[in-house]
Amino acid sequence: MVSNPISPQQAGTLAGLLQQRVQRSPDEVAYRYWHEDSECWRDLSWAAVGAAVGRWQAALAREGLQPGERVALMLKNGPEWVMFDQAALANGLVVVPLYTQDRAENVAYILQNAGVRLLLIGEQEHYDCLQPVWQQLDGLQRIVSLEPVDTAGREEARLVSAGAWLPDQGELKPQAGDAHALATIVYTSGTTGRPKGVMLSHHNILWNAFQSLKRVHVEPDELFLSFLPLSHTLERTAGYYLPMMAGSTVAYNRSIALLADDLLAVRPTVLISVPRIFERVYNKIHAGLAAKPPLAQRLFRLAVDTGWQRFEHGQGRAAWSPRLLLWPLLKKLVADQVLARLGGRLRLAVVGGAPLPLEVARLFIGLGLPMIQGYGLTETSPVISVNPLENNDPRSVGCLLEGIEARIGEQEELLVRGPGVMLGYWGDETATRAIIDGDGWLHTGDKARLDNGQLYITGRLKEIIVMANGEKVPPADMEMAICMDPLFEQAMVVGDNRPFLAALLVLAPEPWRRLARELGLDPDDPEACRSSRAREVVLERVARRISSFPGYANIRRVYCQLQPWTIEDGLITPTLKLKRGEIQARFETEIESLYRER
Numbered sequence: 001m002v003s004n005p006i007s008p009q010q011a012g013t014l015a016g017l018l019q020q021r022v023q024r025s026p027d028e029v030a031y032r033y034w035h036e037d038s039e040c041w042r043d044l045s046w047a048a049v050g051a052a053v054g055r056w057q058a059a060l061a062r063e064g065l066q067p068g069e070r071v072a073l074m075l076k077n078g079p080e081w082v083m084f085d086q087a088a089l090a091n092g093l094v095v096v097p098l099y100t101q102d103r104a105e106n107v108a109y110i111l112q113n114a115g116v117r118l119l120l121i122g123e124q125e126h127y128d129c130l131q132p133v134w135q136q137l138d139g140l141q142r143i144v145s146l147e148p149v150d151t152a153g154r155e156e157a158r159l160v161s162a163g164a165w166l167p168d169q170g171e172l173k174p175q176a177g178d179a180h181a182l183a184t185i186v187y188t189s190g191t192t193g194r195p196k197g198v199m200l201s202h203h204n205i206l207w208n209a210f211q212s213l214k215r216v217h218v219e220p221d222e223l224f225l226s227f228l229p230l231s232h233t234l235e236r237t238a239g240y241y242l243p244m245m246a247g248s249t250v251a252y253n254r255s256i257a258l259l260a261d262d263l264l265a266v267r268p269t270v271l272i273s274v275p276r277i278f279e280r281v282y283n284k285i286h287a288g289l290a291a292k293p294p295l296a297q298r299l300f301r302l303a304v305d306t307g308w309q310r311f312e313h314g315q316g317r318a319a320w321s322p323r324l325l326l327w328p329l330l331k332k333l334v335a336d337q338v339l340a341r342l343g344g345r346l347r348l349a350v351v352g353g354a355p356l357p358l359e360v361a362r363l364f365i366g367l368g369l370p371m372i373q374g375y376g377l378t379e380t381s382p383v384i385s386v387n388p389l390e391n392n393d394p395r396s397v398g399c400l401l402e403g404i405e406a407r408i409g410e411q412e413e414l415l416v417r418g419p420g421v422m423l424g425y426w427g428d429e430t431a432t433r434a435i436i437d438g439d440g441w442l443h444t445g446d447k448a449r450l451d452n453g454q455l456y457i458t459g460r461l462k463e464i465i466v467m468a469n470g471e472k473v474p475p476a477d478m479e480m481a482i483c484m485d486p487l488f489e490q491a492m493v494v495g496d497n498r499p500f501l502a503a504l505l506v507l508a509p510e511p512w513r514r515l516a517r518e519l520g521l522d523p524d525d526p527e528a529c530r531s532s533r534a535r536e537v538v539l540e541r542v543a544r545r546i547s548s549f550p551g552y553a554n555i556r557r558v559y560c561q562l563q564p565w566t567i568e569d570g571l572i573t574p575t576l577k578l579k580r581g582e583i584q585a586r587f588e589t590e591i592e593s594l595y596r597e598r
Contacts, residue, residue, distance in 0.1 A: 031249065063142055147161070237382060315392060490505070
């Protein structure tokens, strides 16, 4: 538990949280960001943030918006995201976050469905994204752009730059608010069908952040590096409101492409991530290791194995071994060198949003990185459980937060109840009743078991492939295993009502180039990856990755491609989850051909 955090009772509302923080530590560093013009990192104090929020408050007030009306923002992570959010909340408005890389039709649907009156965008790219659906945005009375945009000569009466819209001065004005009032509508990323608007109150989020803080030790001197989009509820609660509650500093990553550089420049102590980031680092480590001499490979494996045994001994799950005496030397020779690439100062890595492969956790924990896994849903604000460092089982998703009730329902489904559960889905009472029953239990859709206070997720109710012979397989687990091979960037297993399983695979560029040269193929030829020679090697590598699955879960045919599935083409969600229906529809011909082959 952090020293003297701001409690939900002291904050009252999410806007009150900032006001409390400004009063408590006005001169401490709140945010660190990259200043493009001066090409350097700059700091903002809490007092400076409070003053800036006052300007945004005044600008919003001049729009005549009434409490309860909705405003949206489509911005990359940065101080302005916080400023707009806090100003809107202080004025009693409801904030609707949008993903900057979402498809135009999705953005239009959300803006229309939520009845958004004002939209803040960041730059030219966001303005251009809206052009195909511009005629569908009649409900917007104002569009504010953080940076000036080129309208190509078109008259856009509703569009104004933030520089012209914001007053020169403003004052942070405390507003009395209802803790249980609607604070935000967060639209789920929608792996199937239209996204649904999750309604979260101020208290939902404050309670969740505070209980998470009680579980995970975070101090005011921590430095977070924020790179998951703030439109993702995990990042918003745990990477924005929680550090504000604790008084910690948040630095903003310039872009995912520059994440490796920013880790070295910022040197964070806390990182909140999805598993895919660590999976990619894991794959790069192993790809680099393969090119090193056998002695270096053995030394690396010895370091990981010894570090893992040290971790298990510290957790009380393994006996002490004389081999542990080697750890200080192995740490210096191996572990410190690897962790230096993550900045060298990480005291905590929190991973959530998807299952974390045990072998990935084992590598990083074995190298001495304190890594914990959590679990939650947008509908629960979002954290349901998290592993405390002192009782950390990487096979589980942790212990339930204090105040959350859980039980296992029909078909082993996890049901939860507690103060973080949403108010419901915006404008969709039918969907609300379908997920929250009459006794207040939220049906997560995840299969789970509870064992000695730890929660273990065992599968998804809806993500099960039933083969023609009646056998059932979990595609997400198989896909995760396949993607542990550096050759595979993305994978989707198919086979519902089919006699056998097949897979659609996206190959990673560099590993594919190396493999193509070994096979005498042209790596730049898109058809080369579908040649019989390539297919044979791919099937062998897939088989090795899924060898622990039952014999009937054998992938017999594959379709390979080099073009990745993207958010823009509608095949993955902004949180990088597969849109199975869309992928299946897009590649219907290719899938059918896999089952026609002799």
